[in-house]
Amino acid sequence: xxxxISENELWLLSFYRTSExxxxxxxxxxxxxxxxxxxxxxxxxHFADESQHAWYWTRxxxxxxxxxxxxxxxxQDRYLAAAGLPANLMEVLAITQVFEARVIGQxxxxxxxxxxxxxxxxxxxxxxxxEKWHIQWVRAALEGMESKYGQDKVRATLERYAxxxxxxxxxxxxxxxxxVGDLMKLKRR
Numbered sequence: 001x002x003x004x005i006s007e008n009e010l011w012l013l014s015f016y017r018t019s020e021x022x023x024x025x026x027x028x029x030x031x032x033x034x035x036x037x038x039x040x041x042x043x044x045x046h047f048a049d050e051s052q053h054a055w056y057w058t059r060x061x062x063x064x065x066x067x068x069x070x071x072x073x074x075x076q077d078r079y080l081a082a083a084g085l086p087a088n089l090m091e092v093l094a095i096t097q098v099f100e101a102r103v104i105g106q107x108x109x110x111x112x113x114x115x116x117x118x119x120x121x122x123x124x125x126x127x128x129x130x131e132k133w134h135i136q137w138v139r140a141a142l143e144g145m146e147s148k149y150g151q152d153k154v155r156a157t158l159e160r161y162a163x164x165x166x167x168x169x170x171x172x173x174x175x176x177x178x179x180v181g182d183l184m185k186l187k188r189r
Contacts (some may be wrong), residue, residue, distance in 0.1 A: 005064040014069035017057035022074035024050035048132040060123040081166030094157040
């Protein structure tokens with residue numbers, strides 16, 4: 001077993017786990033509600049990946065000799081206040097695209113932490129492989145929706161959610177700076 005996990009590292013890994021669980025629950029409900037077709041199929045796959053990612057974080061935390069912290073809110077929960085409830089499937093996919101890009105950026109940043117534990121690195125590497133596909137399928141689905149909504153509307157929606165994401169990320173970092181401070185120092189370099 002590796003060195004004992006710090007409270008801040010446990011919080012961060014639990015935060016990742018909570019976010020993956022939240023995504024799985026959301027995509028599962030959405031996939032169940034949609035008619036059969038390519039988007040419903042890919043959402044089901046996405047749901048399965050998010051669920052598996054939550055399990056990877058749960059297992060990683062256990063391998064580090066700890067139990068996940070029960071967190072009240074996931075990162076995604078803050079989006080509603082910042083950007084409002086998505087009005088249609090295109091908006092759901094746009095916010096998903098923005099969020100998945102944030103996840104990839106955060107996980108890649110974490111991979112460069114000087115004290116990265118092998119167990120955490122392995123978990124990040126495994127999840128990042130799936131995250132690449134998430135970006136690809138959502139991008140393709142959004143491109144397919146341009147004929148219905150218009151390219152400008154899709155682009156504007158992505159920009160609106162990107163702005164909301166920047167605000168949510170800023171608020172999250174300010175609120176939890178002591179927990180993610182080492183990672184943020186990496187980002188500033």
